[in-house]
Amino acid sequence: MATATSVAATLLxxxxxxxxxxxxxxxxxxxxxxxxxxxxxxxxYASGVESVLTxxxxxxxxxPYGNFTSPSPSSSSVVGLYQCRSDLPAAVxxxxxxxxxxxxxxxxxxxxxxxxxxxxxxxRYGNDTFLGKQDTTVLFKKCGGSPGDASGAAMRDSALGxxxxxxxxAGGGYRAGGSGGVQAMSQCVGDLDAKACxxxxxxxxxxxxSGCGYATAGEVYLGKxxxxxxxxxxxxxxxxxxxxxxxxxxxxxxxxxxxxxVAVAGGFFTCxxxxxxxxx
Ligand SMILES: *[C@@H]1O[C@H](CO)[C@@H](O)[C@H](O)[C@H]1NC(C)=O
Ligand SMILES: *[C@@H]1O[C@H](CO)[C@@H](O)[C@H](O)[C@H]1NC(C)=O
Numbered sequence: 001m002a003t004a005t006s007v008a009a010t011l012l013x014x015x016x017x018x019x020x021x022x023x024x025x026x027x028x029x030x031x032x033x034x035x036x037x038x039x040x041x042x043x044x045y046a047s048g049v050e051s052v053l054t055x056x057x058x059x060x061x062x063x064p065y066g067n068f069t070s071p072s073p074s075s076s077s078v079v080g081l082y083q084c085r086s087d088l089p090a091a092v093x094x095x096x097x098x099x100x101x102x103x104x105x106x107x108x109x110x111x112x113x114x115x116x117x118x119x120x121x122x123x124r125y126g127n128d129t130f131l132g133k134q135d136t137t138v139l140f141k142k143c144g145g146s147p148g149d150a151s152g153a154a155m156r157d158s159a160l161g162x163x164x165x166x167x168x169x170a171g172g173g174y175r176a177g178g179s180g181g182v183q184a185m186s187q188c189v190g191d192l193d194a195k196a197c198x199x200x201x202x203x204x205x206x207x208x209x210s211g212c213g214y215a216t217a218g219e220v221y222l223g224k225x226x227x228x229x230x231x232x233x234x235x236x237x238x239x240x241x242x243x244x245x246x247x248x249x250x251x252x253x254x255x256x257x258x259x260x261x262v263a264v265a266g267g268f269f270t271c272x273x274x275x276x277x278x279x280x
Pocket of ligand 2: 066067068131132190191192
């Protein structure tokens with residue numbers, strides 16, 4: 001029975017992944033970062049990290065969000081959380097979180113704190129007090145697509161405005177909006193309440209409006225939420241590459257973009273980027 005369920009889950013995941021390859025890449029890497037502080041193997045902190053990441057992995061098939069605190073003594077207690085895009089099936093969440101944890105283990109080995117954002121999930125752990133706190137620090141931003149125009153930018157602003165105005169669905173944190181030929185979505189980390197989520201999405205959409213000019217697609221990742229917009233073929237000026245209407249190229253724009261692009265090429269530098277951007 002358990003085997004049949006797991007075969008079915010694997011099959012579903014394979015189908016989703018097959019679809020993902022043709023369109024959005026569910027497990028694609030966005031950014032990662034690690035704290036400079038490190039812990040020793042075999043220490044209580046090490047078992048704390050292992051414990052919270054195990055809880056994260058075990059919880060992902062059942063819920064799009066979770067937070068966990070290690071049972072270790074409070075001086076070395078570790079907090080971990082994850083957030084999946086809450087509109088997607090549990091199989092995607094669980095696969096994404098597994099992939100994120102494996103990225104963390106390789107990119108942030110022995111780092112006291114680490115975070116990784118893949119296309120559809122975010123995982124973070126550490127002993128700094130980030131749980132339940134607003135964080136609108138810009139971690140990663142890019143704009144792209146084909147050059148657009150003022151009417152496209154107006155649709156973008158209105159699609160992003162719809163995200164801010166949307167009531168956060170209970171237990172979700174995912175919001176979608178559209179205007180003319182432009183779609184937008186946002187996702188908050190589940191430790192923010194509805195008001196804090198709106199504030200975070202508002203900050204994210206402000207970044208996209210002010211920082212993406214007439215670009216026909218863009219995305220920005222803040223500490224506790226992210227937002228994306230893209231032209232869906234009509235309305236916005238067309239010519240975007242890829243069958244999906246728009247795909248990000250290798251060129252990344254935006255204030256921290258250059259640094260992180262190099263980072264994506266070499267794992268270790270990625271860690272340093274997070275340190276620079278978040279922990280300083
Ligand atoms: C977090 O853990 C690291 C590694 O054990 C340690 O160096 C640091 O002092 C800890 N920070 C806090 C706030 O406890
Ligand atoms: C952390 O998880 C607990 C247990 O699921 C939950 O009751 C609590 O609301 C969560 N806290 C935050 C800040 O998300």
